[in-house]
Amino acid sequence: MVSLGVLAKRLFGSANDRKLKTYKARVEAINAFEPAISALSDEALRGKTVEFRARLAEGTPLNDLLPEAFAVVREAAKRTLGQRHYDTQLIGGMVLHDGMIAEMKTGEGKTLVATLATYLNALPAKGVHVVTVNDYLAKRDAEWMAQVYGFLGMTTGVILHGLDDNERREAYAADITYATNNELGFDYLRDNMKYQVGAMVQRKHHFAIVDEVDSILVDEARTPLIISGPLDDKSELYIGVDDVIPLIEADDYELDEKQRTVTLTEEGNEKIENILRERGILSSGSLYDIENITIVHHVQNALKAHKLFQKDKDYIVKGDKVVIIDEFTGRMMEGRRYSDGLHQALEAKEHVQIQPENQTLASITFQNYFRMYDKLAGMTGTALTEADEFLDIYNLEVIEVPTNRPIARIDEDDEVYRSAREKYDAIVLEVEDCVKRGQPVLVGTVSIEKSETLSEVLKKKKIKHNVLNARYHEQEAHIIAQAGVPGAITIATNMAGRGTDIQLGGNLDMRIADETAGIEDEAERKRKVDEIRADIATKKEAALAAGGLYIIGTERHESRRIDNQLRGRSGRQGDPGRSKFFLSLDDDLMRIFGTDRMDGVLQKLGLKEGEAIIHPWINRALEKAQEKVEARNFDIRKNLLKYDDVMNDQRRVIFDQRVELMExxxxxxxxxxxxxxxxxxxxxxxxxxxxxxxxxxxxxxxxxxxxxxxxxxxxxxxxxxxxxxxxxxxxxxxxxxxxxxxxxxxxxxxxxxxxxxxxxxxxxxxxxxxxxxxxxxxxxxxxxxxxxxxxxxxxxxxxxxxxxxxxxxxxxxxxxxxxxxxxxFVSEAPPVEEMPLPRMEAHHADPLTGEDEFTGGDVATLSRPVRNDPGVAVDPKNPATWGKTARNAPCPCGSGKKFKHCHGTLA
Structure with missing residues (x-):
């Protein structure tokens, strides 16, 4: 019997279908403008921006300008980029303008889609922020799309790590500003530590379009953004406590991988307490007396460092530093640090230099930062699985935008093996077959360790391949861009290289940029470009004949969304493709969230060595397990937000009061x-x-x-x-x-x-x-x-x-x-604007695991004078010549005081 809901959907269509119907009607209105707009000269087309702004000033609503403004942007893109927006891209632009999330599959041109809503919402001259997941994409997209905006007389800025305040202020003053979520949040917090309104860099929060919205507003929103300053050095205590942990045994602690917790048992507490007394670390009382609470904190962190955090999975040691690995992308997070002393505990464990701890100076969650915008929109290839969260937290509706061409990718059922060895053997056989047929393969792994394990297996078989993970992220865009070449084998951690299309035959633009660099002769350059174009066309035909890009997943992720992102790399713009996940009972998801009896059941079913179980029921069971994990993670984020909402009310009062005082x-x-x-x-x-x-x-x-x-x-x-x-x-x-x-x-x-x-x-x-x-x-x-x-x-x-x-x-x-x-009053006080900000670090710390997800943690260079030319002599009267003065060093002004008590004062 058909339910009433299903019957109603058949009669009236889903809510998504009804929305799309209204958008399609507006697409016709936009297309109707095309002949007239195409006939305009470049100058006349540029003049449309002035005309639109004049009409806005006269009271014309922004929505009334949409059809003509979209037509103008489409024409500008044709003339500058040689790309014309598809009708589906116009729909995506309207979804963004309406303050919703556009779910558009990989390869549908989301970067170009954003230009439509960005231009329209930049007309009131209040500033539009386009938010990306990393500096590379912010810079790339800003340079790429600035051609369109500049052609129409609009200015574009980009915020990158390392810019000084004047450069940031200039970028925010532009009509359109590209930046990462981290830089935006950090600038907001730092602005609210300034002592002059004129020293602030951001304008009001008018409109933001968040690219990869699921990554930024869901994955990274579990953790608050924190700005901190250094406290006293406690290296000896970290080293002393670290030496104790290897002396305890498995019975002395309880490890829960599912909840990411580790705690001492009663026997473990007693053993640690005795050792600490013997070594003089615990001078009086028991471990849990109030005066010893700091030592308890150090013991807990050392225990986590040794028993929860794994080298080459959660972090790597690079030189004399512990560098964090992002669990979602597998990238190295240079400059990021675990908070609350956990990073120092890892440094003690790995016997590298221990950096001092920090005190929180300012903090905000991404939920509360992005909810400050008058209007918020987002785009991604995977948002529907988190639609409830987007609506609940951000009041953002998700609209599934149809693809320009039907998806031809075949998603096969998972293959489940009993052991990891059998799984890897099966993957190698599959890869060997693809190499013979010339089919490009992208293999997705969940960690550096596993990508390198698989790489070693392929090396033994003498199979040529590229590894794309945190150790080599500098080259990731170039590696991922050429992953569609026939016979190319690319191993990638999770969604490394996200934001770069895998085009069958190879990426034309990147090859032209790489291979024509340095060729000054125009004829020679043209000959080379034609040669590259022909080579890519030939290779594309070969890749298509072999079945398109084949996605192999080596494990299911905790979130269905991450799996869908991996699958979505194949089958762009109607290309053929294929995807399959190879699993084993040793995989984290199966081991932690599966049942202990599963291995026994498979043996009873008669599953032999090297055989796999393949059935749609297995897929559904795994998806149910993933749904449970997603629901749990949503609860964690929701709970974090409830607490931060309390702080947010107070933060707004303090920050608003500061601005009033400065003004x-x-x-x-x-x-x-x-x-x-x-x-x-x-x-x-x-x-x-x-x-x-x-x-x-x-x-x-x-x-x-x-x-x-x-x-x-x-x-x-x-x-x-x-x-x-x-x-x-x-x-x-x-x-x-x-x-x-x-x-x-x-x-x-x-x-x-x-x-x-x-x-x-x-x-x-x-x-x-x-x-x-x-x-x-x-x-x-x-x-x-x-x-x-x-x-x-x-x-x-x-x-x-x-x-x-x-x-x-x-x-x-x-x-x-x-x-x-x-x-x-014995002498003149310094003017308020000359008071320096404290030495600061930016962190994005997970309250449950302590993982830090902020790019470029040390931002002291932005808050104190930096000497650009090391050959310039120090002038006591000119702070610009002082360079990076250590806080305990004498102040360069010649006062005789320490820098921290003089020009480096914190308060």
Missing amino acids: ADDVRETVDEMRHQVIDALVSRHIPEKVYAEQWDAKGLKEEAATILGLDLPIEEWAAEEGIADEEIRERLKSEADRAMAAKVAQSGPELMRQVEKAILLQTLDHHWREHLMMLDYLRQAVGLRGYAQRDPLNEYKSEAFELFENLLTRLREDVTRQLMNAQ
Whole structure:
């Protein structure tokens, strides 16, 4: 019996079908403009941008401009890139403009699709951000598509790691800015640590198009983006604790690979405690006494480093550094570091130099960063499996855009073997067959270790191949671009090389760029290009005849989406293709999420050595296991967001307040109000309402007034006066404090005082905000245990975080008042804009595993003077000549103080 839902879908079509129907009607309207737009001269076509902006200024809605604007972009792409948008690409552009996610298969030209919505939304001149997954794609796409935007009179900027503030500000000021999610989030946080509005680099958050939206808003959104600064060196403690871990045995700890946790057993705790005492690391009490909490933290990290994290899978050792491997792409994450001391524990384990720990200076999740945009859109080849999450978290609907040509790829059933050895043998046989037939093969693996294991097997068989993984990511775009050549065998970790098309026969543009570099003679260059074009055409025919690109998966990933991404590399633009996954019971997914009885069942079924079980039921069972993992990961992300939402409300208040303070010419009113609030609190604390005068603590009030206000007042005499009330004492205190402050203004001059007030206010606010972040982090760890007492950890976190925030504001008022009232002016204070930012690192740390996913962690070069020419002598009066000054080194200004206490001050 057919359900009502299925019947309704047959009659009316799905929601996706109905959306596509309305878009197809608009495609006709765009196509109707084509003859008139094609007839325009280059100058007239460029003039359309000015015309559109004038119409917008007159009140024409942006949607009304869409058909003609899209037609203009299509014509500009034809004239500059030699590419004309397909009708399906126009649909993709409309989906993006409507603030939704366009799911478009690999090879459908998403980079070109983005130009449509980008141009239209850049017309109001508020800035459009196009977000990519790495610097290579940001630079490539910006240079490529800038031809279209520049032709139409729009400016394009690109944000790359290593740019200074002026270059970033210029890039953000462009009509269209290409950047990675990490750079955008980092710039937002760093902007909110500046001391002048003019020093900030970003504009408002108007519209963003996120490329590979599933990777950025789902995979990377599990982890907050963190900016941190270094703390004291604890290398000896890391090394001391690390030496202890190899002395424990398997019975001393419990390892849960599924949850990625490792904990000491009772016996393990006792053994570690005794060893630490013998070595003098634990000087008194037991391991879990409050004074030893730091040592417990070090022991836990050392245990994780040895028992959870594997060399060449989770990280590699390169020179004297531990370099993280991204679990999703298999790329080396140069500069990224695990947070909370875990990276130092790994450095101790691998006996390399231990870098100092960091303190959090600012933090935000990608969910909360991207939800700041007035309008958000995304595109990817795989989003439908996460459609519920996109709708729930970002209010983004997923629209499946049809392919320009029907997909001809054949997706075969999985082959399941009992052991990894049998699986690899089967893969090698399949690859050998492809080599004989000249069929290109892309083999997908889940880690560097496994890609190199397979590579060794192929080398023994003398099968020529390319390995694309974190060790060689510099060449990945070039390797992946030529993976469609007949007989090419490419081994890739997960989705390495994502964003680069695998074209059958090879990538024409890349070959031309590589092989014609240095040829200056135009005729010679043309001859070479024609030769390359003919060679690629011949090879494409051979690859097509062999069956197109063959995708071999060596394991199922935790997420169906990653598997679909791998499959999607084949069958672009209607090309033939084939995909198959080879699995074994030793695979992580099968081992961790399968059942222990499966091997026994396969033996009972009579599965012999080298034989595989192949059935659609196996595929469905695996997909069910993957769905469970996806649901669990969604819960992790949702839970992280619930906690970050609490912090986000506070972050917005602090950041908005900072901008208001920076924009204000004079913060006197704010400072006066703070001082009066402090006095109100002081009086209320020592002279409570409805309490007899005999019970007043006049002596305590006098002492606190001396400490905070710097005033020696006869408060005890005031309190002894007949009939005096608390209100009168309050007003006298305020009057005396105002008079003292007025005298300071007269002494120093109003101009200098304005600068000092703003500087002290901003620096004190930053100092307390950093302490507050640390307190929230500790609170987050502590409230989890309250679930055992039948109390909701989230509600506990909300109420206590609010209380901590109120305490922050109280301490802020007191500290600002104390500093200003006790300040002595003996020389001119430096202008606010000259105050340097602290030395900073950017991290993207997973709260569960500690994995750090931020590119180029050390960004100190962006926050302090850098000497471009090492031959330039240090000039004490010119910070530009100081170079990278160590924090404990003497300050180059000649003051005699350490850099961290002078021009390198943190607050």
